[in-house]
Amino acid sequence: MLNVRRLLLLAEVAERGSLTAAAEALSMTTSAASQQMSLLEREVGQPLIERLPRGVRATAAGAALAERGRAVRRELQAAEADLEAFRHVDRGVVTLGSFPTASASLLPPALTRFRRSHPQVRTVVRAGVLAQLQEMLHTGEVELSLLWDYDWNRVDDDQLILTPLLEDPTVLVVPASSPLIDSAEVPLSDLADQEWIIRAENHPVADVLRRACRQAGFEPRIAYASHDYQEAQAMVAAGLGLALAPRLALTNRRSDVRLLPLAHDKASGAAPPVRRILLAAPARRAGTPAAQAMARVLHTVARTFTDPGLGRAQLGAVRGR
Structure with a gap:
């Protein structure tokens, strides 16, 4: 041996x-x-x-x-993490991975609710990109993690149990003065002559924009590459171009932009891009009581983001109508 x-x-x-x-x-x-x-x-x-x-x-x-x-x-690190988690189960520690847009939208109400129900449990959150979050799950650095994917790049990892929490639609970001705000839905193919704000540094949303525009029959003309969603909104408000973004990324919406739903593309039949928000846990390790409680809270909070009535109210609010 x-x-x-x-x-x-x-x-x-x-x-x-x-x-x-x-x-x-x-x-x-x-x-x-x-x-x-x-x-x-x-x-x-x-x-x-x-x-x-x-x-x-x-x-x-x-x-x-x-x-x-x-x-x-990796397995030895995970074993050490298991022992550490169960060693502290009496006082309660839960470690959770997350990514920026989930941390700015879904996670805060979940943490508030969790701490209210489990004040004795300490919560530790680790942030990262998709590959980092998966590695943290494998090594046991986190017990649970929020992940995301699109239908063209599904998370495929047999070492993880993946549970969909909610669907996060892609929305169009336009200036508050845009004539487009009178539209119930906007076909992307109608926007071929527009300039676009894109996310810099090969951000996944940059891939979403290019894929969606190509499906609609045109190559987007890039006016600006932003490093975060607030910067992207500022450039849209200034009239530099339009942007696409996941709805959860825009919970802190500027007052001088509006969010509009995208229509199905008539020519290709393609639906607007939608990403899945997932809750992931290691397949070969039992969750601690604290992790199981956090998972229940995340599912409960996710349902508030997918309630049809709430969704309509949010759309009305963001469109400013």
Whole structure:
């Protein structure tokens, strides 16, 4: 049987490209790390790393085995997190992952409700992008996480239990003075001659805009790349262009913009983009009582965001009619 500590060392060496850096990460001397690597190579009967003029590089066999070592490391981290969670179950700790638009909309009322019902439980929230949140679930850094996806990039992870919480429609953001606000719905194909505000740095909403416009038969002309939704709203209000955004991202709407629903595209038959807000939990670990209570609260709060009457009231309010 392979030595687990040596597998973990190999994973560090492959990631860092240096025996010295790997040894420091594992609180070992470089000499001890080198000896352990030699023992592991003897165990498997083939070279696992190549010595370079500067640092080292994993062989093909070493890279494959290092990937196994990373999986072992992940499981060990998750086991430690499990023990830590149950060690503190008497006083109650729940760790939750989230992303910015959920943290600005769905999460605050959920946290308020949870703390009111469970004042003895400490809540810790970790923020991240989609890949980071999934990794935090795998390693046990968080017990639950809010995730999102669209129909063209569904979260596909058999290590997670995914429960849809609500659907978050994409809306059109226009200046308050726009003649479009008199429309019940706006077909995207009618906006081919418009300038657009897009999210910068390959943000997922930038992909949504480009996909939706291409389905409607045109390539969007980009006037500005914003770094957050408040900045995007400001540029829309200034008349620089229009924007698309998930409705939950606009809970803090400026008074000088309006949000309009998108119509189905008649030519392609495509529906307006809608993202799913998901609650994710590790498939192979039982949730602590605190995590189970938080999950129930999140489901309850999500229902308030999907209530048909509330939705109509919100649309009326945001359209300013």
